[in-house]
């Protein structure tokens with residue numbers, strides 16, 4: 156539920172960003188005021204023109220001079236409008252870019268738990284359209300509101316100076332306009348918030364269906380997706396219509412009432428002129444000024460709408476910016492100068508932030524020690540918490556109980572940079588960025604001279620030699636905007652990325668699942684060599700991956716129930732035999748495998 160703030164409170168949040176550009180905004184404001192002064196001056200020239208220049212006996216040159224002055228004032232008005240744009244456009248776009256950059260930086264820093272909760276379209280619409288709305292308000296709306304208020308005050312003052320009874324009649328229209336303005340503010344703010352949120356949800360739907368286009372097509376669900384999208388688009392359309400109607404009604408009132416007041420003052424004005432209480436020139440000037448004032452009042456509708464939309468955009472922006480980053484480093488971080496890579500899980504528990512209070516912990520008191528340089532496979536039935544446990548090691552989530560330590564130091568005592576220097580990860584579900592193969596693989600490598608050697612080795616271990624036959628070799632653009640790769644190719648690059656980082660601790664979430672058996676064998680052979688000194692925790696969904704490990708940890712309902720070698724666990728754990736049997740691609744006869752193991756054991760002892 157978004158926090159409620161007043162219009163002023165919301166707008167004030169922009170102040171720190173506006174502060175550096177205030178001098179330019181003030182210049183823009185003066186330019187806009189200059190344009191208004193020109194507009195208000197023109198009726199006064201009319202007054203002189205009608206009362207004096209057109210009076211009998213005046214030389215025609217006076218008419219030309221007066222017309223010339225009107226022309227100059229008109230040109231000056233255009234110049235001032237251009238100057239306003241010139242002064243504010245550049246700084247406003249700079250502020251927009253700075254806000255966008257800090258928004259992106261904050262998104263990068265926010266914990267994974269935050270991203271679990273937020274739809275990508277909501278973040279996209281905040282990063283793009285909301286900031287655009289804020290920029291337009293800074294560059295135009297804010298300035299014009301001030302200028303409008305000053306012009307209106309000055310215009311009404313001039314009208315009073317010229318004829319107070321006529322001005323008073325005109326001003327009666329302001330009372331209902333102001334009363335309606337308050338109601339408009341509340342209703343328009345609400346509908347504007349709704350439409351911006353719905354636009355964000357719609358963007359999420361587009362994003363999801365573009366990502367999932369293959370699944371939608373393969374399951375023939377494009378029509379259903381379209382129907383769901385059309386419903387959402389229709390809801391947004393209805394909100395937009397509601398919004399437009401609300402603005403149209405307000406605009407009708409702010410247009411109609413001043414016009415009616417103008418009509419009433421015209422009749423009164425003619426009577427006053429007949430009685431000689433005002434001159435004809437004065438009457439012409441009064442109505443020309445009233446026309447300017449009425450135009451400004453009409454303009455208030457769109458300006459207020461723009462301001463309320465900007466308020467919503469600011470609120471939505473700060474909802475993200477004020478979301479706290481829950482995963483941070485300590486003020487005095489520890490460092491590991493000569494890491495060995497022993498990893499201990501000490502009574503570790505974890506619950507997802509959005510889990511129901513009544514549900515049990517996903518990780519429930521895990522105690523496990525990975526010796527330095529050891530490769531440990533983590534096996535268990537689906538949903539028992541393996542991937543969750545792995546994500547706690549690079550602190551993608553923080554433990555909710557107990558502690559994970561590397562070489563005896565709690566992960567939370569390292570800075571995040573230090574921790575991620577020692578820990579690298581590869582997930583089953585791989586993400587590649589729209590960059591070259593080289594940049595994707597060397598993502599976790601600090602810039603250094605032997606980049607090429609690291610790249611070659613990592614690609615070799617991951618059996619990703621296919622990259623050399625891509626159109627531009629390792630410089631080929633891959634990811635969303637580049638060449639599409641197969642699932643197995645993507646996995647091999649993700650594995651190469653984890654290996655290239657040369658971490659002390661490697662966390663692999665079933666990184667070989669999409670490889671064919673032959674490639675998997677080759678990868679494993681090479682992995683065994685490079686993992687010799689790296690402490691590795693690897694989730695295994697295939698027996699061949701289990702074979703990589705020195706020891707195996709069996710996970711059951713968020714706990715580690717057994718730890719031992721594959722053979723030991725086969726002998727002593729029914730559940731392990733059950734899990735291994737369910738992992739096997741082809742059914743195996745576990746009893747004969749056990750017999751064979753026992754036979755081998757006896758032979759070794761003999």
Ligand SMILES: Nc1ncnc2c1ncn2[C@@H]1O[C@H](COP(=O)(O)OP(=O)(O)OP(=O)(O)O)[C@@H](O)[C@H]1O
Pocket residue numbers: 271507509510517535536537538539540541542543544
């Ligand atoms: N982001 C999340 N928010 C809330 N619950 C989650 C989240 N991710 C996973 N879970 C839940 O946590 C439990 C453990 O999931 P996890 O992915 O760790 O299991 P797993 O053992 O790795 O399963 P698999 O072998 O199928 O990959 C599941 O019940 C899952 O629904």
